Amino acid sequence: MTNSLQMYLSENKSRQLDELVEWLRIPSISTEAAHKGDIMQAAEWLVNNMRTSGLDHVELIETDTHPLIYGDWLHAGAEQPTILIYGHYDVQPVDPLDLWETPPFEPTVRGDDLFARGASDDKGQTFIHVKAMEALLQTVGTLPVNVKFIIEGEEEAGGAALDAYLPNHTDKLAADLCLISDTGILSPTQPLITYGLRGMWSGEITVTGPTSDLHSGVYGGAVHNANQALAELLAALHNEEGHVMVPGFYDNVEELSMEERQEMARVPYGEAELKNGTGVPAAYGEADYTIVERAGSRPTLEINGMWGGYIGDGFKTVIPSQAHAKISCRLVPNQDPDRIGKLIGDHLQSLAPDTITVDIQERGGGSPAFVAPIDLPEIKAAARAYQRVFGIEPVFKREGGSIPVVVDFQKALGTPVVLLGFGLPDDNLHAPNEKFHLPLFYKGIETVIAFMEEMGGRGS
């Protein structure tokens, strides 16, 4: 890294942070219709910032849902690789709002952390790339590689716009590598390369007993309570150690290789860290797997939401007509989302007693899992970039989250995908008090620069 680049980064720290704060103030919640205008505002803000940062052909692409953003810089020469950078400018909903220490859209720095919805997922991490390009273009004047950006505004809402756009714009988006910063590392000082992501299937279960709510005094004892019937069905989905009891659920699930288990065992995260970080009284899950393996490499079935009957203040002694659950599965390689959905549906139907009916509907579409070979040259370049900036070799881990677009990029563009993350395990993603650890914002910019240098054959 040149001296002028170093100086530029150092001198522009607070201005780059101010820009991120300004962007985070826009409540770009993609799942809530009321925020459609905010989504547009957040997109336009980024378009302007990318232009100012020196990128070419920056455009806001209108879609049936939320806009996509494209931009590029293609002057590194045909012999240099082209990197397609993906990120998203939409954010998760914010409830329960009362648990936020400071309002989610009034970004607040406390200590080394910036608290705001989207700070880490994914405005903050997306912005790292824009600011890395800016630093290079404003000092060196060129990039070591060719770069394209494609940024979406509905990653948290199913990603329909990009799904539709990708297959029809493979030439425009053609690249040698797709680079995504939407994952985390282990600690502020320990980088980590995520080489696998779980896939997803999600659906909604509805149990129906009587046609309307009944008085529990009049009918209690002779009618199957829909809440109870739902609880009974949900309780049958796992055994005591957290193994999913849906027949066929683990078919085709490959056991971890010895090498992968050894690599994951290097991650210094166990029950003590889990309890400390989350407040759970004890770890949960399959006894034959470590905490890191359970949370990253094993398929899961979670009840994300559950409701039925009277849930207001006070009491209402009803037997509810219906009870509902939103469930989702994190999937590992070789699990087909459609098949998993069908297995769950069939299993619930087979368990359902004749006293109620049960309905299972897929919600939000499924996505398969992703695993990259650890020894891919692009992953080795990412490892060297982390090593250069953090002064320590990254560990390798599969992560439990799902980024459906990773599989979409692989399929549509045929490119490998590298996940170059800068979040932390306690960033409170999708939860109150989301934050971004600011030293990682700045180190992220340096790491992205280092990665481009490594990819451009200019490692130093």
Add this chain to the structure above:
Amino acid sequence: MTNSLQMYLSENKSRQLDELVEWLRIPSISTEAAHKGDIMQAAEWLVNNMRTSGLDHVELIETDTHPLIYGDWLHAGAEQPTILIYGHYDVQPVDPLDLWETPPFEPTVRGDDLFARGASDDKGQTFIHVKAMEALLQTVGTLPVNVKFIIEGEEEAGGAALDAYLPNHTDKLAADLCLISDTGILSPTQPLITYGLRGMWSGEITVTGPTSDLHSGVYGGAVHNANQALAELLAALHNEEGHVMVPGFYDNVEELSMEERQEMARVPYGEAELKNGTGVPAAYGEADYTIVERAGSRPTLEINGMWGGYIGDGFKTVIPSQAHAKISCRLVPNQDPDRIGKLIGDHLQSLAPDTITVDIQERGGGSPAFVAPIDLPEIKAAARAYQRVFGIEPVFKREGGSIPVVVDFQKALGTPVVLLGFGLPDDNLHAPNEKFHLPLFYKGIETVIAFMEEMGGRGS
């Protein structure tokens, strides 16, 4: 019944109905603070109506919560019995509001039914007594017995005001019999005497896992989902045939006598009627008991409400920090509410895995069950009154509902309690589209008059 009385009842039908409709328009929901003014308005309305109807000493009694109403007519002579009539002018909440065919507080007559919240429970049934007194006092000029009224405004909200008032006003309320119309009969043509009521214990369960909601992709598989843990606990509370699995729950529960079972077997209500009336695909519950026995004479444990995690539109892949359930038990004689609450709490704690914590809190206070001897003279008088008006002998049944005040009256005043009900099984109590079958409003007035005559030794 005299001719002038008959004529009065016939000529005043529509005016008496109009008055009831006017009263039902006042949304006297006792559990919702926003309706405190409506409660007062409904109380004042009744005070005025009781005065106009000819009752003496009518007064609105202010309390710490909602007002009580007293009124009497004590000129029948010391040799005649005194009957204390109880009712309540508060009503249940109305949600889900969108399931009401006509608004709950715009009373609407469709066919023979009057639809409105409180039409049956209990404004309509309370008003029967006021109109019976009016008819006698406006025609005969006297009542066959001495009468006192005590009407409360928070039966649906725990009944604290009456609880506090009763033990300190035993002289004022002293009577030979307490008469309550807050139950139902079998059909418009088949009267029924409820000689038992179930008691109640209610509480709230909270399961806590992590201190805040977690990202299911990051932690799924290593943390016990609070929704899942709650479902697992709730599912363990019943076996497949609906038997409550809390150890000690059935201790002291007396088996039904052969006589009672025979009497209940006369009630022509079985699985076909249950399915038809409620829309359930099949009956549920203890195989050794009939539908009528299950719903009226067996103790139950119901999950009235259940919620946790993300329950809004769309999807949020969280592992919830907490999950909640509102549960209540209908109790039979010899089950002590406090002991039942403790047994449930102990059982849930013993089932709780170390991956979560569970907290159980009593809500709303408990009440024991009530059973009156079938051969009580006052119950025989009620049977004759029904027979005179309906032309058919009533059947006898224990009902599943709870009217805590029944036990309170027995305890505080030492009087027998007679339940003279005029509701129907499909009145949609505590549910959308509550209604009162109007022929039973008018027959109710005649039956109350007949009962007073029977009690005053003037059966005809």
